[in-house]
Amino acid sequence: MADDKSAVIPEQIDQQDFSWPFWFTLPLYPYGKRRTIRKEVVKDTIWTFDQMQGIFYVVVPIRMTVVKLEQGGLLVYAPVAPTPECIRLVKELVAEHGDVKYIILPTISGLEHKVFVGPFARCFPSSEVFVAPHQWSFPLNLPLSWLGLPAKRIHILPEDSSKTPFADQFDYAILGPIELGPGKFSEVVFFHKRSHTLLVTDSVVSVSADPPAIVQLDSYPLLFHAKDKAFDLIADTPANRRKGWQRVSLFALYFRPSMLEVVGLGKVLREAIQAPNRSQKAYFGLYPFKWHSDWQHSFDRLRGDGRLFVAPILQTLILNRAPKETIDWAQKVASWDFQWIIPCHFDAPIPAKPSQFRQAFSFLEKHPTTSAGLLSSNSYPLPEEDFQLLRDIDQGLKKTGIVPPPKDKV
Structure with missing residues (x-):
């Protein structure tokens, strides 16, 4: 991985450079002014673009990842707000490595990712947009073109990853859709073979002790x-x-x-x-x-010691609605030989082995095992008392029947 000194932070502040005029479509702090930091994480190959967003000053990074294609050009995973600063930083890579060829929307429910795809794609008119299958919107399930995505350039990611134009360089695995009553959850993780890097949206995170x-x-x-x-x-x-x-x-x-x-x-x-x-x-x-x-x-x-884990909200309210499907998906992802994980939130890049990724989902198992196949008595050691509010929300959803009840562990 490249040195952290590769971060690009503007020395002179120009407020117009950070402008995001469509902030009202998802009114999260810092609203209409979003700064961007670009960091090279694999030399001449992978770059992350971090912005910040949150509610009531609970701010966390939201991250886009850009990967150089072997034949020239770039693939963009989970776009962020295309501010003038962000687009300038992307175009610096375009000038050196080729145009943006593919844009990936790897989720169906994450508005904080979906809302940026259309405006970002319009900045790169020759790009093709690939989206996770089973897209939906609330309160009305509208066509993607009505949500701002370029209708003539949209492609649905096929279940068979070998059917894509970037199959020689990337594999991917689709989790879901997991039915959640009025909505659904899905995530597509991408594996970049040459750099041994896994790109994920929300499924796993790691939290740094110091602020990003x-x-x-x-x-x-x-x-x-x-x-x-x-x-x-x-x-x-x-x-x-x-x-x-x-x-x-x-x-x-x-x-x-x-x-x-x-x-x-x-x-x-x-x-x-x-x-x-x-x-x-x-x-x-x-x-x-x-x-x-x-x-x-x-x-x-x-x-912990900077470990990989599944966010409590996913564990308590979403993935426990489809434990077998999630474990099967995690098993497939763990069959790839990645060494690094780049999530869309919190810390990145994370040094991680496939076995650590798989172990993060052991909370869905009745008898979780270690990577050596031995019974683990402490496979997911987050304190149960901190889950109380999420458990209460889960109980309320079950009582109202809005969301299907959790399924038994596998």
Whole structure:
């Protein structure tokens, strides 16, 4: 993998360079201004493009990956917002390695990925767009062309990956669709054979102890969540940025970890009056959170030693609706000889073996085993107490019948 010093961060800030005028189609922070960091992760072969997005300052990276094709040209996996800065950084690669030939939409339910594909494809009019099968939209299931994708350039990824024009360089495996009542979940992971790199969307992640570079370009969300009380004054230091990032990660992955209490409205309002910053940016001083003193224990258990794991929301609300299908898919992916994984969120690239990818899904098994085939007593050691809110949501969905109930482990 290439050195991290290959990151491209603009020295002079031009606000127009970060402009994303269609932010209202998915109104997530930072709304109409999105910065981009390009990083070369495999020399002259693979580049990642990181942006940032979130809700209530719970910000995490969203990532596009660009791969150089052997015959020249580029393949783009999971486009991000095509801001002037982002497109300029892509066109720098185009000038050296050839035009964007293929654009991949690897999911059917992730609006944070789907919403960018059409605008990105229009910036590269000679590209062909390949999308995961069984696409859908809510509340109306509209044709992809109505969602902004270029109708004459759309292709559905066939189940047989050998039927694509890039089959000599990539293999892929389709998970799903998993039926979720009013919607569906699906993901397509791509394996780049020459670099031994696996590209994934949401299925697995790894969390860094320090905030990623893209999140540090705007430190306010990190400092906001580094507070213990509404009236705290938080200095912009590496330690506070790290503290804020670790809390943001717990928020993003658990919604409400066990080490967090939601403060009552009366106390929230009283503390807001004492807040040193009651601007709209600071949510008028409102800070309805109280972290236990040992909150970092939850983060340390989540991160482990930088391990690969399935996000709790996928484990609790989605993949347990199709455990056998998911295990079969994970087994197929684990048959490839990859050495690196690049997800669309959190840390990347992740050094990982196929056996580690397969092990991440062992929570779906009654008797999970290690890579050596031995019974594992601690195959998925995330603390059960941090799952409580997700379990409650799952129970509510089952009671209403909105979503099919979970199936038994395999």
